[in-house]
Each structure stands twice: as C-alpha cells, then as structure tokens.
Amino acid sequence: MMRLLALSLLVFAVVPTAQADDMMLSVKPLLCITDSRNPVCEMSFLVVWESDERGYYCLFNDYAEAPVRCWNEERQGQLTDDRSVRESFSFWMTGTDAANRLAEVSVEVLRMDSDDRRRKRRTRHVWDIN
Amino acid sequence: MTRATTWLAMLAFLAQPCLAAEAPVEATNSNWRLGAALGYGIRSNPLVQSDDIPIVVDLDIAWFGERWFFDNGDLGLTFADNDTLTASVIARVNSDRVFFGKTETRYVNLDLAGGPLAETVEFKPPDRDYAIELGVETLAGGRWGALQLSAFHDVSGTHGGYELYANYSFGWRRQRLYIEPSLGLSYKSADLNDYYWGVTPDEAGLVAFDYEADAGINWHARFMVGYQLDKRWAVSLVTEYERLNDEAAASPIVESDSVLGWFAGLSYRFGR
Numbered sequence: 001m002m003r004l005l006a007l008s009l010l011v012f013a014v015v016p017t018a019q020a021d022d023m024m025l026s027v028k029p030l031l032c033i034t035d036s037r038n039p040v041c042e043m044s045f046l047v048v049w050e051s052d053e054r055g056y057y058c059l060f061n062d063y064a065e066a067p068v069r070c071w072n073e074e075r076q077g078q079l080t081d082d083r084s085v086r087e088s089f090s091f092w093m094t095g096t097d098a099a100n101r102l103a104e105v106s107v108e109v110l111r112m113d114s115d116d117r118r119r120k121r122r123t124r125h126v127w128d129i130n
Numbered sequence: 131m132t133r134a135t136t137w138l139a140m141l142a143f144l145a146q147p148c149l150a151a152e153a154p155v156e157a158t159n160s161n162w163r164l165g166a167a168l169g170y171g172i173r174s175n176p177l178v179q180s181d182d183i184p185i186v187v188d189l190d191i192a193w194f195g196e197r198w199f200f201d202n203g204d205l206g207l208t209f210a211d212n213d214t215l216t217a218s219v220i221a222r223v224n225s226d227r228v229f230f231g232k233t234e235t236r237y238v239n240l241d242l243a244g245g246p247l248a249e250t251v252e253f254k255p256p257d258r259d260y261a262i263e264l265g266v267e268t269l270a271g272g273r274w275g276a277l278q279l280s281a282f283h284d285v286s287g288t289h290g291g292y293e294l295y296a297n298y299s300f301g302w303r304r305q306r307l308y309i310e311p312s313l314g315l316s317y318k319s320a321d322l323n324d325y326y327w328g329v330t331p332d333e334a335g336l337v338a339f340d341y342e343a344d345a346g347i348n349w350h351a352r353f354m355v356g357y358q359l360d361k362r363w364a365v366s367l368v369t370e371y372e373r374l375n376d377e378a379a380a381s382p383i384v385e386s387d388s389v390l391g392w393f394a395g396l397s398y399r400f401g402r
Contacts, residue, residue: 031361117276
C-alpha cells in the first residue's frame with residue numbers, strides 16, 4: 001500500500017514537468033450566425049490563454065500571417081479582438097516555434113438561410129420549426 | 131383510402147427514377163435537411179368527441195435537388211426559379227384529415243345541438259379519408275419577407291375540391307435569436323369543405339343532423355422563436371392559431387371554431 005502511495009506521489013510530481021507546454025486557450029463567442037440580411041458578423045472576441053509555464057507565447061488567427069499579439073515571460077494573458085467575420089476561422093497559440101500550435105480554437109460561422117427558397121416553405125404544421 | 135394509397139404509391143414510383151437521377155444522396159450532402167426536435171406541444175382538435183393531438187417528437191426530413199424535392203411528405207418538381215420567384219408543381223396529402231383520426235366513440239344522451247335524447251345512444255363523429263392533392267406553389271422572398279402562394283386540387287377523388295393558400299412571413303435575427311411571425315389565409319372550395327366538415331344524410335341520425343358546408347376562408351397566424359445554442363442544437367417555441375371558416379365552424383361535428391397549436395422543444399440539425 002505504501003509502495004502504491006509512493007508511486008502515485010512520484011507520478012504526480014512528474015506531471016507538471018510533462019505538462020510544461022500545456023496551454024489552455026478559450027475564445028468567446030464561438031458561434032457567429034449570418035443570413036441574407038446580415039451577411040457579416042461584427043464580433044468582439046475575448047481571447048484568454050493560460051500556460052503552466054512562463055515563456056514567450058504568441059496568438060495567431062487565420063486573418064494574418066503575423067501574430068495578433070505576443071507575450072514575453074508570461075504564463076497568462078487576454079485580449080479583445082474586434083473584427084468582421086464572414087467565414088469560420090481559428091485562433092491559436094504558439095511558443096517560440098511558430099509552426100507548433102500549442103492550442104487552437106475554431107470560431108464557427110453558421111449561415112442560417114439559403115438561396116434556395118424552397119427550404120423556407122411552410123408545410124402548415126405547427127411543429128414545423130426553423 | 132384505397133384511392134389515396136394508390137396515388138401515394140404512384141407518386142413514389144414516379145419519383146424514384148427522378149430522385150436517382152439527381153445529385154448524390156448522402157446524409158452529409160447539403161441537398162438534405164435532416165433534423166429532429168424533442169419537446170412537448172399540442173394541436174387542439176376542433177371536432178366534437180375528439181382528443182387534442184400531442185406533439186412530442188418532430189422529425190424534419192427534406193431533400194432538395196435542382197428540380198425535384200421532397201419536403202416532409204410533399205413531393206415537388208420545380209419548373210421556374212429566378213430572382214423573383216420559385217414555382218413548383220407539388221403533390222401532397224391534405225392536412226384536414228388529421229383531426230378525424232383522434233375521435234372517440236361515446237354513449238350520449240344529448241344531441242350535438244344540446245337537445246335531450248329519448249334514450250342513450252352510441253355516437254362517433256364520422257371518419258374521413260386522406261386526399262392526395264396536386265397543385266402549384268409559388269415562393270417569393272427578399273428583405274421584405276417571404277411570400278408563399280399555392281393552389282391545390284384533389285386528384286384522388288376523395289373530396290373533388292380545391293384550396294387556395296397564401297402565407298406571408300417575416301424573419302428577424304439578432305445573432306442566435308430568431309423571431310418569425312407569419313400570417314396567412316386559405317380558401318377552401320365547397321366540395322373540400324363539405325367533404326371534411328359536412329354531415330351526409332347517411333351519417334346523420336339522432337345525435338348529429340345532416341349539414342352541407344359551403345366554401346369558406348380560414349386564416350392563420352403563427353409565431354416562432356428560436357435560439358441557436360450551437361451549430362446543431364437550438365431551442366424553439368412555435369405557436370399557431372387557425373380560425374376555421376364559418377361554414378366549417380357551423381358544422382354539428384365541430385365544437386371549436388379554431389385550432390390552436392404550440393410546441394416547445396430542443397431541436398437538432400444533422401449534417402451541419
């Protein structure tokens with residue numbers, strides 16, 4: 001029993017080192033809804049990240065090759081990114097190696113109506129929901 | 131019912147090669163619209179001695195090809211589609227029949243006008259058949275809303291009548307929230323109205339007197355609120371009020387001049 005406890009303590013002691021590169025990235029909101037009247041979402045994205053280890057980190061998105069922002073010797077950060085959105089895209093974090101994505105979050109754009117008018121026809125059922 | 135079944139079988143047979151000739155059919159293909167809603171709702175039944183129609187699960191099964199489409203039981207062939215309108219020939223099942231499947235047999239000592247009977251008698255509202263109807267539907271839409279106009283005629287020899295239908299809806303969206311009120315009316319010919327809501331001399335008796343319904347106009351209002359939870363899940367609330375035409379409402383087998391329906395539930399859209 002004592003051996004098992006000692007082994008468990010050893011494993012837990014090792015975990016922080018193994019998770020040194022672990023990155024938590026959250027983005028809100030994650031869904032943008034468009035239709036023919038509103039083909040573009042004017043969104044303000046709150047991006048929050050946290051790492052287990054201090055270091056050099058950069059936030060990227062699909063809109064530019066250059067990072068949105070970089071942090072030096074930080075283990076957490078946040079920013080607000082205002083932009084017009086038409087298509088699904090991603091935010092991701094990198095460390096010193098810009099090619100290695102530590103965490104990635106996708107923002108989905110959902111087009112709710114269709115150019116095909118038949119998809120909007122009513123079939124006279126009260127339970128006919130959009 | 132035999133005629134109606136024959137028509138359904140014929141339509142299914144005729145549609146088969148056309149559907150096969152259209153775009154590939156896959157659950158993930160955008161031609162499909164597949165969804166399911168789970169919740170609770172009721173559609174009131176205007177007939178005497180009848181139960182309301184409960185709604186617990188709603189399936190949305192539709193397929194839209196370039197010309198052919200299937201939309202929850204309606205089979206259509208689109209012959210015009212331009213910037214102004216979309217027009218299709220459609221075969222469908224008449225919806226008035228749905229109320230007649232929820233009637234009950236009871237022993238009564240009053241007639242349907244409220245007069246006392248000399249003895250207790252068994253009574254059940256008369257049954258009606260489904261009708262297969264063929265018609266033309268025109269859809270138009272834009273920033274001003276959506277308009278649906280249609281004209282359908284019975285082709286199954288069930289009621290021999292026709293219906294003219296118009297519906298206007300306007301959708302308003304604020305990101306995840308969607309609100310859509312709509313308003314419409316339908317003209318039902320004398321043959322259609324009389325078949326479903328009339329009482330023939332053969333059906334009349336001590337409880338129900340014979341009644342012949344003339345043509346009339348139903349009108350309806352509908353209100354829908356939807357909230358998109360994520361890409362596939364949404365919460366929806368729908369309510370609809372339909373006022374029966376005076377000729378139908380005056381029938382001895384009708385106890386309410388309107389139909390009220392509502393449904394609240396969680397819906398899921400496949401393949402998004």
